[in-house]
Structure formats: structure tokens, C-alpha cells
Amino acid sequence: MSYKKRAIAAVLSAALMLTALTGCGSIASADSGDDGKVKIQYWHINSENQGGATVQEFIDEFNASQDKIEVEGRFNSSYDELLKNLQADTAAGNAPSIVQVSWSNIEYFPANFSYISPEEVISNYFPEDETFLTDTFDESILNLARNSEGTLAGVPYSISNPVLFYNADLLRDAGLSEDGPQNWDEFVSFAKTVKEKTGKYGAYLQEGDTWVLQAVLESGGASMLTRDGDTATATFNSEKGKAAMQSYADMVLTDESAVHLTNLDDGLKAFNDGEVAMCICSIAKATNIINSANFDVRSTTFPTFDGEDRAVPAGGCYLAITAQEEEEQKAAWEFIKFLCSDDNAAKWVAGTGYVPSTKGAENSQILKDYLEQNPLMQAAMDQRADAVQWTAWPGSALEAQQALIDMRDQILGGTKDVSTAMDECQAKVQGFIED
Known part of the structure; x- marks a missing residue:
């Protein structure tokens, strides 16, 4: 198994470790539980005022749709706070499986955290998804998740202005x-x-x-x-x-x-x-x-x-796979594909007000109805070219x-x-x- 290992940039102090592990809770890294399911964590920054209910809806629907994977969500108050908690939990051996990473950290995250590129996940485990990324995203959107060295660090997800x-x-x-x-x-x-x-x-x-x-x-x-x-x-x-x-x-x-x-x-x-x-x-x-x-x-x-x-x-985030075990990486990819389906991508727009990131979202009647009923979105659509x-x-x-x-x-x-x-x-x- 080929897995990108990225060095953690800073050695965390005891104070940071104590704060992160006691203040936010120490949750063990997901693995197969007694019920045989692969359990994974999805870390996000979506509060109740910005898509939190939709996140939980996706998790519940995905968990109910199959009996092999169980996703658990964990809220972080901001993208920067998420990365600080990720440093602490990774150092403690409790890395989550999927995390939201802001576009502003497209250079910092790949250089300082352990993750596996979606291209590598596809190559290693899902050859049938060879064209998934290019089929799902325009090249300009996909490139938002590439750093200056051309490395694809994750899957584009939330886009705003x-x-x-x-x-x-x-x-x-x-x-x-x-x-x-x-x-x-x-x-x-x-x-x-x-x-x-x-x-x-x-x-x-x-x-x-x-x-x-x-x-x-x-x-x-x-x-x-x-x-x-x-x-x-x-x-x-x-x-x-x-x-x-x-x-x-x-x-x-x-x-x-x-x-x-x-x-x-x-x-x-x-x-x-x-x-x-x-x-x-x-x-x-x-x-x-x-x-x-x-x-x-x-x-x-x-x-x-x-x-x-x-x-x-361009605000928002991409989804990075930080799972360290093969089965968790596979499970993370299955959940990400679920999130990127046409209707779910459209539901994400309707639940948050983000600009659509996938090609297929615009084919969804859910998005068409939402844009018709919510003229506030037009301003963001009008200035996409100014991003x-x-x-x-x-x-x-x-x-x-x-x-x-x-x-x-x-x-x-x-x-x-x-x-x-x-x-x-x-x-x-x-x-x-x-x-």
C-alpha cells in the first residue's frame, strides 16, 4: 500500500495536547466495531447556522443506505481550529478519516499533515472510478484543490464568495x-x-x-x-x-x-x-x-x-482523506462519492447557500428549484468570474x-x-x- 506520509510541522506542547484532548474530547480513530462496520469520523466546521443540519442529514442517510460503514460527524468551530485539533489528535494516534480543509490552507495542509490523495485512493482501490474526478468537476474547480506543486490534496466541496x-x-x-x-x-x-x-x-x-x-x-x-x-x-x-x-x-x-x-x-x-x-x-x-x-x-x-x-x-473547503488504514480510506472514499452525487451536491447548496462545485449539481431539480426560490443566490452566481x-x-x-x-x-x-x-x-x- 502506497500512502503519502507528511511530516507534522510542529511538535505540540503539552498545553496544546491537554487543551485539544480535554476541551474537544478524545475520540478514538475509527475502526471495525463489534457490529463489523468500518467506523469513520468526518470533521467539519458546519454549525447549525451554516449547514450543520444538512451534514447530519447526509450522515444519517449514508449510514442507513448500507450496512458496512458508519460515519460519525465532529464539529470544529473554524478551519484553523480544525487543523489545530487535527495536529493534536493525529499526534495522539486518533486521526479522523475525512476533514474539511479551507482553500487558504492548500499549501500548508499538504506540507504538514498525513493524508492520501484522492487520485491515489482511486489508483489503489477503485480503478472503476478512474474518470470520477474529471467527470464530476470542471478542471478549474479541481485545480482549487491542487497546491503550487500540482498535488491534488483532496476533493473540492464547498465554494463560496x-x-x-x-x-x-x-x-x-x-x-x-x-x-x-x-x-x-x-x-x-x-x-x-x-x-x-x-x-x-x-x-x-x-x-x-x-x-x-x-x-x-x-x-x-x-x-x-x-x-x-x-x-x-x-x-x-x-x-x-x-x-x-x-x-x-x-x-x-x-x-x-x-x-x-x-x-x-x-x-x-x-x-x-x-x-x-x-x-x-x-x-x-x-x-x-x-x-x-x-x-x-x-x-x-x-x-x-x-x-x-x-x-x-473563493471560500469554502475541500475534503481531505486523513484515514491511516486501508479500510478507513476505502470507507472515506465511498462517503465522499455519496456527498458528490448530483442531488446531494444540490442539497448542499440548498442547505448552506454555497455556489455549486460539481458539474452534475446543475442537472438536479433540487438546485433548479432552490435558485428559483432564492434570488439572494444570484449575486454570488454573477461574480463567479471575479473569483x-x-x-x-x-x-x-x-x-x-x-x-x-x-x-x-x-x-x-x-x-x-x-x-x-x-x-x-x-x-x-x-x-x-x-x-
């Missing part, structure tokens, strides 16, 4: 167009007017990770990372990057028209409760918003900066992402000015790249 949801009732109360802002300048102006006219916040931009932050900086004309051959350089603190960040910061600190909330769930609640007029976040939040908002909610594309092209990073890669930092990727989060919080918290914070952060990130 950030859109602007807005409360048309609140905009009308402020004397603004119910069609929403058409560009970044109007977005800033609308937010300020809402604050002045209604006393409520004009805007909230998704926090918690670097996704929407990248959309702001790159739509403003900056480039997060520049490659020249084998050399990678952090370049987000350009003049255009600083100007875009300053505009964002002014909304929070000067106009007080945008609210700074590091927890996305808090931001979504504020929007759904009618306390914020506009919310830039993942299209994957559409279902939550539809089910929670009691107002005329609409969506439009991410606002463009004057003279610049829209750049919306860029969510920056996959080489080197110490998790530390680089955290440095950017810290930079944003320092700026929006008013503890550092834009230029100082961005200059310091870029130097720090470059150090992580070169580690």
Missing part, C-alpha cells in the same frame, strides 16, 4: 435606493447615511478570518502575495492596500457607521435583528439570513473600488493568517494607525513565509 446582503426596508427608511450600493464609494456613503438617519449601524464586514479582509484589499488594487519563480513575497501593504484599509477603518472609527465584531455570529445576529443595514459576508450565510431576517432582505455583488477590478476570494484564490501562505500559514487578523483588529480597534499596523504585519508575515 462574499456578497453584500442588505436590509431594503432600512435603506428606504434612510431615504436610500432599495437597489443597494453599486460601488465601494456608495457603500461608504450609504452606511454613513443610515447611521445619521436611523441611528443604526450602516455596515458589518465579516470578521473571524482573513477572507473578507482580502476581498477589501485586493478589490482596492492590492495584491496579498506576489510570486516570482520560487520566491514568495507579501505585498499587501502597498499604497492601494493602505488606502482601501483606511477607508474601511474610517467607517468604523470616524463615521462610526460600521461595527467591528470579531465573532461572525454576532455580526449576523445584528444584521438579522435589523440593527445593521448591510452585511458583507459569505453567500453560504444566505440560508441562515433567509430563515432569520424579518425584513426585505436582498443581495448584490461585492462593491467595486473606482478603477479597480472586483476580486473575491481569486484565497491566499495560501507558504511557510507558517496559520501564523501568517493570525498576524493579518491581529492587524485588522489593531486598526479597527484604534490601537494602531493603518500604515504602522500594515507595515509591521507585512514584515511579520514575510518572516513566516521564510521560516
Whole structure:
């Protein structure tokens, strides 16, 4: 059996081990139980507000459909938290079988974790699935799961982009167009007017990770990372990057028209409760918003900066097989194929609001009905051509992402000015790249 062995990047401290194993629970690696079934774990980041119920529905349906495999789901609060827990459980000999890995970790994950490529699973165990990947995914989608060396680390699954949801009732109360802002300048102006006219916040931009932050900086004309051959350089603190960040910061600190909330769930609640007029976040939040908002909610594309092209990073994840035993690898592949069936891929869109990832999803009546009934999805569909890669930092990727989060919080918290914070952060990130 040929199995890719990847070195774990860092030696975990006793504190990390204790936290991960006691705080999250230590669940033994799946194996054949007394009932003869192969038991596998599926780790995901889908909370009840973002597809958690659909995940459980898939697990229940799959488990009921056959008597050889039993899947157990395990929720992790974020992609980064999942990788930290994966480090701890792998080191303790409790590796799960399938994990969701964000696109932003397409460089970090293959270099630092043990996994088996779907191409290798097919070659080793399922020759009848030789054309499954190319039959199921467009090449551009499949390539999202390849790192810079061309290694396919997993199977594409969730794809999203950030859109602007807005409360048309609140905009009308402020004397603004119910069609929403058409560009970044109007977005800033609308937010300020809402604050002045209604006393409520004009805007909230998704926090918690670097996704929407990248959309702001790159739509403003900056480039997060520049490659020249084998050399990678952090370049987000350009003049255009600083100007875009300053505009964002002014909304929070000067106009007080945008609210700074590091927890996305808090931001979504504020929007759904009618306390914020506009919310830039993942299209994957559409279902939550539809089910929670009691107002005329609409969506439009991410606002463009004057003279610049829209750049919306592809969010979501791919499914990586981290099972270490042959029978678990086979079982993991069977479950992944189940998730990628036409109707299940369509149900995933309907259950989360993600953009379809498989070719076949668009053949499903489930998806056709969903798109007809949910016009909020159109904004994300319209800007699929504006998608860029969510920056996959080489080197110490998790530390680089955290440095950017810290930079944003320092700026929006008013503890550092834009230029100082961005200059310091870029130097720090470059150090992580070169580690």
C-alpha cells in the first residue's frame, strides 16, 4: 500500500495536547466495531447556522443506505481550529478519516499533515472510478484543490464568495435606493447615511478570518502575495492596500457607521435583528439570513473600488482523506462519492447557500428549484468570474493568517494607525513565509 506520509510541522506542547484532548474530547480513530462496520469520523466546521443540519442529514442517510460503514460527524468551530485539533489528535494516534480543509490552507495542509490523495485512493482501490474526478468537476474547480506543486490534496466541496446582503426596508427608511450600493464609494456613503438617519449601524464586514479582509484589499488594487519563480513575497501593504484599509477603518472609527465584531455570529445576529443595514459576508450565510431576517432582505455583488477590478476570494473547503488504514480510506472514499452525487451536491447548496462545485449539481431539480426560490443566490452566481484564490501562505500559514487578523483588529480597534499596523504585519508575515 502506497500512502503519502507528511511530516507534522510542529511538535505540540503539552498545553496544546491537554487543551485539544480535554476541551474537544478524545475520540478514538475509527475502526471495525463489534457490529463489523468500518467506523469513520468526518470533521467539519458546519454549525447549525451554516449547514450543520444538512451534514447530519447526509450522515444519517449514508449510514442507513448500507450496512458496512458508519460515519460519525465532529464539529470544529473554524478551519484553523480544525487543523489545530487535527495536529493534536493525529499526534495522539486518533486521526479522523475525512476533514474539511479551507482553500487558504492548500499549501500548508499538504506540507504538514498525513493524508492520501484522492487520485491515489482511486489508483489503489477503485480503478472503476478512474474518470470520477474529471467527470464530476470542471478542471478549474479541481485545480482549487491542487497546491503550487500540482498535488491534488483532496476533493473540492464547498465554494463560496462574499456578497453584500442588505436590509431594503432600512435603506428606504434612510431615504436610500432599495437597489443597494453599486460601488465601494456608495457603500461608504450609504452606511454613513443610515447611521445619521436611523441611528443604526450602516455596515458589518465579516470578521473571524482573513477572507473578507482580502476581498477589501485586493478589490482596492492590492495584491496579498506576489510570486516570482520560487520566491514568495507579501505585498499587501502597498499604497492601494493602505488606502482601501483606511477607508474601511474610517467607517468604523470616524463615521462610526460600521461595527467591528470579531465573532461572525454576532455580526449576523445584528444584521438579522435589523440593527445593521448591510452585511458583507459569505453567500453560504444566505440560508441562515433567509430563515432569520424579518425584513426585505436582498443581495448584490461585492462593491467595486473606482478603477479597480472586483476580486473575491473563493471560500469554502475541500475534503481531505486523513484515514491511516486501508479500510478507513476505502470507507472515506465511498462517503465522499455519496456527498458528490448530483442531488446531494444540490442539497448542499440548498442547505448552506454555497455556489455549486460539481458539474452534475446543475442537472438536479433540487438546485433548479432552490435558485428559483432564492434570488439572494444570484449575486454570488454573477461574480463567479471575479473569483481569486484565497491566499495560501507558504511557510507558517496559520501564523501568517493570525498576524493579518491581529492587524485588522489593531486598526479597527484604534490601537494602531493603518500604515504602522500594515507595515509591521507585512514584515511579520514575510518572516513566516521564510521560516
